[in-house]
Amino acid sequence: MPKFVLLWTDTALWLLVAAAVAYVWHVRRRPNLRANWTKVFADAPALASAVVLIACALVTLLDSVHYRPRLPAAAGATSVAYDTRTLSLLDGLLQGLVNARETTYSRPLAYESFTKESIEVAGKMQRVAPRLIYGGAHLGQDAPARWVGDLMLRAAIGLAAGLIAGALLCALLVAGVARGRKERWSQAWVRIRAGETAIPWAVAMVTLLGLAAFIGAVAALAQGYHVFGTDVTGNDVLYQTLKSIRTAFVIGALATLATLPLAVTLGIMAGYFKGYVDEAIQYLYTVLSSVPNILLIAALVLMTQVFLDKNPQLFETGVERADLKLFLLCLVLGLTGWAGLCRLLRAETLKLRELEYVQAAQAFGIKPQRIMAAHIFPNVAHLMLIVTVLEFSSLILYEAVLSYVGVGVDPSMNSFGGMINFARNEMSRDPVVWWPFAAAFVFMVALVLAANLFADGVRDAFDPRARAFRPRLAARTAP
Amino acid sequence: MLNYILRRLLYGVLILVGVNLATFFLFFTVNTPDDMARLNIGGKRVTPELIEKWKVERGYDKPLYVNEAKQGSEKFTETIFWERSVSLFTFNFGRADSESAGDIGAEVGRRMWVSLQLAVPIFVLQIIASVSFALLLVMFRHTRLDLAGVVLCVIMLSISALFYIIVGQFLFARVLKLVPVSGYSGGLDLIRFLILPVALSALARLGTEARLYRAMFLEEIGKDYVRTARAKGLSETTVLRRHVLRNALIPIVTSAGGYLPYVFLGSLVFESFFGIPGLGAYVIEAIGKQDFAIVRTMVFVGAVLYIASYILIDIAYTWIDPRVRLA
Numbered sequence: 001m002p003k004f005v006l007l008w009t010d011t012a013l014w015l016l017v018a019a020a021v022a023y024v025w026h027v028r029r030r031p032n033l034r035a036n037w038t039k040v041f042a043d044a045p046a047l048a049s050a051v052v053l054i055a056c057a058l059v060t061l062l063d064s065v066h067y068r069p070r071l072p073a074a075a076g077a078t079s080v081a082y083d084t085r086t087l088s089l090l091d092g093l094l095q096g097l098v099n100a101r102e103t104t105y106s107r108p109l110a111y112e113s114f115t116k117e118s119i120e121v122a123g124k125m126q127r128v129a130p131r132l133i134y135g136g137a138h139l140g141q142d143a144p145a146r147w148v149g150d151l152m153l154r155a156a157i158g159l160a161a162g163l164i165a166g167a168l169l170c171a172l173l174v175a176g177v178a179r180g181r182k183e184r185w186s187q188a189w190v191r192i193r194a195g196e197t198a199i200p201w202a203v204a205m206v207t208l209l210g211l212a213a214f215i216g217a218v219a220a221l222a223q224g225y226h227v228f229g230t231d232v233t234g235n236d237v238l239y240q241t242l243k244s245i246r247t248a249f250v251i252g253a254l255a256t257l258a259t260l261p262l263a264v265t266l267g268i269m270a271g272y273f274k275g276y277v278d279e280a281i282q283y284l285y286t287v288l289s290s291v292p293n294i295l296l297i298a299a300l301v302l303m304t305q306v307f308l309d310k311n312p313q314l315f316e317t318g319v320e321r322a323d324l325k326l327f328l329l330c331l332v333l334g335l336t337g338w339a340g341l342c343r344l345l346r347a348e349t350l351k352l353r354e355l356e357y358v359q360a361a362q363a364f365g366i367k368p369q370r371i372m373a374a375h376i377f378p379n380v381a382h383l384m385l386i387v388t389v390l391e392f393s394s395l396i397l398y399e400a401v402l403s404y405v406g407v408g409v410d411p412s413m414n415s416f417g418g419m420i421n422f423a424r425n426e427m428s429r430d431p432v433v434w435w436p437f438a439a440a441f442v443f444m445v446a447l448v449l450a451a452n453l454f455a456d457g458v459r460d461a462f463d464p465r466a467r468a469f470r471p472r473l474a475a476r477t478a479p
Numbered sequence: 480m481l482n483y484i485l486r487r488l489l490y491g492v493l494i495l496v497g498v499n500l501a502t503f504f505l506f507f508t509v510n511t512p513d514d515m516a517r518l519n520i521g522g523k524r525v526t527p528e529l530i531e532k533w534k535v536e537r538g539y540d541k542p543l544y545v546n547e548a549k550q551g552s553e554k555f556t557e558t559i560f561w562e563r564s565v566s567l568f569t570f571n572f573g574r575a576d577s578e579s580a581g582d583i584g585a586e587v588g589r590r591m592w593v594s595l596q597l598a599v600p601i602f603v604l605q606i607i608a609s610v611s612f613a614l615l616l617v618m619f620r621h622t623r624l625d626l627a628g629v630v631l632c633v634i635m636l637s638i639s640a641l642f643y644i645i646v647g648q649f650l651f652a653r654v655l656k657l658v659p660v661s662g663y664s665g666g667l668d669l670i671r672f673l674i675l676p677v678a679l680s681a682l683a684r685l686g687t688e689a690r691l692y693r694a695m696f697l698e699e700i701g702k703d704y705v706r707t708a709r710a711k712g713l714s715e716t717t718v719l720r721r722h723v724l725r726n727a728l729i730p731i732v733t734s735a736g737g738y739l740p741y742v743f744l745g746s747l748v749f750e751s752f753f754g755i756p757g758l759g760a761y762v763i764e765a766i767g768k769q770d771f772a773i774v775r776t777m778v779f780v781g782a783v784l785y786i787a788s789y790i791l792i793d794i795a796y797t798w799i800d801p802r803v804r805l806a
Contacts, residue, residue, distance in 0.1 A: 287497035292740060292781035294747060298766045299505060299774050306514050393637065400639045401748055406767050420641045424752075427649050428660075441642055449637040456633070468701075469694040471629040472621060 002067040003082045007320060008327035009250050010064045016253060017061070036382075039461035041199045046457025048207040049450035055211055056245050056447055063090040063246040066319070086319035090246075094239055097222060100134035102234035108435050109151060109225045111136025111143045135226045154220045162216020166209040173208075177201060229435040231422070237436050241443045243414035248447060250326060251333070251399045251409075252392040258334020259391070263341035264384060268372050270342070271349025281346070285339040293336060294405065300332040301407040322410035329402075329409060333395065341387045348380045382462040389458045393451035396444070416444045480797070480804075484790060491786035498782040499567060502775050507559060512539035515771055537772070567779045583776050586761065593663070594757030597673055597750065598742040604681040605688065606735050612685060613692035614719055617700065629693070635686030644752045647679040661754035676753045680746055691734060695727045702726075728799045732792060739788035740781060 027033040041047045067089075068082040091098060105114035112129040119128055131143070139146050177197065178188035192201045218238070221227050228237035270281035288296075308314070308325060315321040352358060353376070361371045396416070402408035403417025411418060423437035460467045506515075516530040516539070533539075539559060616628040652660040658675045699705065700723055708718045750759035758777070765773035796803045 283494070283497065287494050287501065290494055290782040290785040291498055291502075291778050292785070295762065295774060295778050295781055298762075299502070299771075299778065302766070302769055302771070302774070303505065305769075310514070397639045400641050404641060404748060404751075405763055416639075417641075420639070420645070424645060427645055428653070432649070437645065441638075444639065445634075445637055445642075448639075449634060452633055452637050466694075469697050471616075471626040 002069045005066040005068055005086050005320070007064075007066055007086075007323040009254065009323055009330070010066060012254050012327065012330075013060065013064045013250065016257065036461050038198050040454075040457045043457040043460065044200050044203045045453040047200060047203050049453040049457075051204055051207040051211065052446065052450040053454060055215075056249060056450075059090065059242060060246045060249040062093065063088045063243065065089040068317075084317060086317045090242065094242070097226075097236040097239040100226070100236060102132050102134065102226070102230045104230070104232060104234050105433055106132055106135055106226060106230045106234075108227060108229040108237075109135075109221065110229065111139055111147060111225075114229075114433070132226075135230075136224060138224050150224070151221070154224065155217045158217035158220025159213050160216070161220065162213040163209060165216065166212030169208055169212065170205045173201060173205065228439040231436050232426075237439045240414045240419060240436075241439045244416045244419060244440070245443065245447065247326065247409055247413060247415040248396045248399060248444070251330060252396045252451070254327070254330040255333035255337070255395050256388045256391040258331055259338040259341060260334075260384065260388070262335070263338035264345060264377070264380075266338070267342040267345025268349050268376055268380065271346040272353050272368065272372055272376060274350070278346070281342070285342050288336065289339040294401070296336045297332055297402065298405065298407045300336065301329060301402075304328040304332065318412055322413040325410045326413065333398075337391070341384065344383055344387065345380050348383060349376055352376050352379055386455075386459045386462055389451070389455040393448045393455060396448055396451065400444070416440050484794070487786075487790050487793065491790070494786060495568070495779070495782055499779065502778050503560060506771055506775055512559070515539075567776070583773055587758065587776065587780065590756060590758045590761050593755060594750070594759060595742075596669065597676060597755055597757060598746065600673065600677045601680045601746065601749075602735075602738065602742045604677055605684055605738075606731075608681050609685055609688035609692055610724070610731065612689040613696055614724065616689070616693050617696040617723070618715065618719060620697065620700075629690065632686040632690040632693075635682075636690065637686075638683075640680075640683040640748060643679050643683040644676075644749065647675060647682075648752070651675055661752065663753075663755045672753070672755070676746075676749045676755070680749050688734070692727070692731060695730045696723055699723045699727045725799075729796060732795050732799060736788055736792035736795070739791065740784040 027037055041050065065088060066086050068084075068086055071081045071083055073080070102113070106112070107114055111132055113132055114129070116127045116129050118125050119130065120126075121128065131137070136143055136147065136150075139150060174185055174188050174192065177192065178185045181188065191197055192205075195202065218227050222238060226236050226238065228241065231237055231240070266281045266284070270278045304325065307328075308321065315324055358371060358375055361375055399408055399415060400417035400420055403415055404421055408417050409415045419436055419440040423440065426433035427437060460470060512534055513530055516533040517525050612628070616625050619625050619628075648660055651657050652675065658671055662672050663669070664672060696719075704726075705718060705722060708722050709715075713721075747759035747763055749755075750757045751763045754760075758780075761773065762777050764770075765777070
């Protein structure tokens with residue numbers, strides 16, 4: 001048995017999963033929330049992005065089960081020894097990529113190294129690109145001739161396998177839809193194809209198939225090549241981008257959640273009590289927002305650095321240290337980012353507290369904290385939700401800037417910001433090393449775009465005013 | 480009006496006191512000067528003597544709040560709190576923590592002008608570009624152009640500013656060799672150095688802002704006065720320019736004004752990428768060197784600028800909309 005390690009962000013993420021499950025259960029019992037969420041998913045871009053986000057979330061969760069493998073017992077040893085490295089399930093799955101380490105840069109899907117070396121060929125010194133240790137090693141001597149054919153074959157097999165897996169998932173989806181309405185599969189299939197379901201499942205299926213085909217092709221190619229090439233120390237770029245997804249996800253999700261306790265309690269209190277409480281809270285968030293955000297974060301992160309240096313007993317391995325740093329970074333982002341939502345909730349509460357149902361509750365002598373929890377909070381919860389999903393993507397973008405400034409995640413931790421930071425120098429090399437940058441770009445844009453589109457869907461569903469600004473084509477008038 | 484501004488200024492001072500207390504607490508109580516000395520000297524060279532020397536050089540050897548060893552008012556002025564916190568209000572910033580950096584005040588004064596040279600064109604270009612793009616989309620609302628424009632905005636705002644910078648530098652400076660990659664110089668030559676960062680900065684925020692402004696315009700366009708304007712036979716462009724734009728200016732000023740402090744502080748990332756020695760680059764250097772004195776000073780300067788720009792926005796309201804009276 002390996003020794004399981006529960007890192008700080010792991011705990012937080014799994015708690016988040018539990019909370020999400022509880023929320024889904026809650027939504028299912030509330031007709032109004034159900035209707036709103038149906039509206040979210042009825043929006044085709046939001047549904048497609050949800051599929052992408054779920055795929056990213058799965059990668060994140062796979063990367064959030066950490067363990068230290070057991071070392072083979074030394075002769076005569078009585079105690080069990082564990083590896084000093086902390087691995088995650090994702091690391092375990094991608095063991096092949098981690099081990100297939102080259103010496104330095106190599107182009108995506110290459111079988112030769114990117115840099116040339118002086119090698120003696122038939123008694124003469126020549127500048128040639130040496131073969132890679134792992135990438136395309138199976139091609140043997142006649143690599144140039146077999147290379148393209150091999151790529152095509154692998155990609156085709158991967159695509160086919162991916163499509164089959166995707167089709168299976170789609171079948172499961174159809175089965176789920178059919179069960180929900182207690183009808184036969186074929187009926188459900190016909191309704192989905194005709195677009196008669198409330199949620200356009202066909203969109204979800206197309207996204208799913210596309211995603212599955214992409215994953216299949218990449219997985220098949222990754223068996224023999226470095227799909228996105230290798231970086232300066234010969235590490236696989238694909239592996240780094242996959243690991244970066246977790247960092248981005250953790251920052252986006254945990255940091256926004258960390259803003260909620262302060263923003264919600266203070267915002268509602270300020271709006272409900274008015275007077276001195278309001279003045280004090282307003283003063284607090286004006287002070288906070290008058291400091292340029294990035295400076296405050298930098299200052300706080302430097303503080304956490306000192307804290308970590310002073311308390312080395314809090315972590316055992318490098319991964320644990322980096323993780324604690326990430327966790328503290330999320331807390332810092334939460335602590336500095338609550339002013340906006342707080343202001344919004346205060347304004348909304350000021351409006352709500354004058355409504356009849358709140359006054360009735362007051363007249364009945366219900367305690368203020370109960371009124372705030374039972375009558376005001378549920379009616380501002382949609383604002384909280386909208387701001388949370390909108391913040392998610394902007395925080396992922398923010399992480400890149402913070403890493404560039406030097407107050408982001410630990411340099412040993414893979415993140416999009418770190419990759420971009422490296423890419424800055426790589427892009428100025430000649431010939432240019434473009435693939436780590438391109439890989440970071442594609443994955444990051446895909447993740448942020450999906451998060452943005454989903455956030456727009458949520459906002460339009462929960463805030464009727466926002467819907468007016470959706471671009472739509474003019475209704476065709478009868479001739 | 481004067482009364483109002485005076486009141487806002489007083490509240491601003493109150494906020495500065497809060498900012499100052501918070502940063503002081505953060506920097507000197509949570510982390511003692513000893514910790515900072517250790518961090519700053521760094522590595523294995525840390526000895527008690529070195530720490531003591533470092534502290535004496537920067538005046539950190541004094542007590543935090545009350546100096547019992549002194550008499551009279553010196554009891555309070557000969558403290559870290561007085562020298563490093565209260566003195567900020569007189570814009571006396573003192574010496575930086577790291578070895579090489581000198582007086583912070585002089586540095587800030589010099590770099591501020593460099594930052595302004597970059598930030599003012601960015602600010603102006605950004606507003607012009609975003610407002611015109613948004614107006615274009617509103618003009619063609621409910622058509623495919625509007626749809627494509629909004630999709631473009633969403634894609635553009637999903638791309639990190641760092642990508643714009645790296646690709647822009649690569650394309651225009653390295654491949655096409657139109658402008659230098661980075662650097663700074665005085666005189667007319669400056670334009671060559673500034674044109675790329677200015678253009679890229681405006682481009683990087685175009686998606687976010689144009690989408691926001693489009694929503695603001697659409698909000699106005701549904702109102703009755705717009706219908707009246709059309710009914711009296713004005714052309715659509717005139718309606719947009721004379722009526723919709725002018726009425727949407729208030730929310731636009733609010734949102735663009737929120738960006739004002741950064742105009743003075745400089746775009747952190749852009750300055751450091753393009754090697755422009757402004758305040759933003761100064762901050763990044765300070766963070767890299769873990770120089771708390773500079774970070775603390777910039778927090779203070781940033782707060783001053785924030786307060787000043789919000790008072791400016793309020794004054795701008797009265798100028799844009801005569802109905803607004805500050806009282």
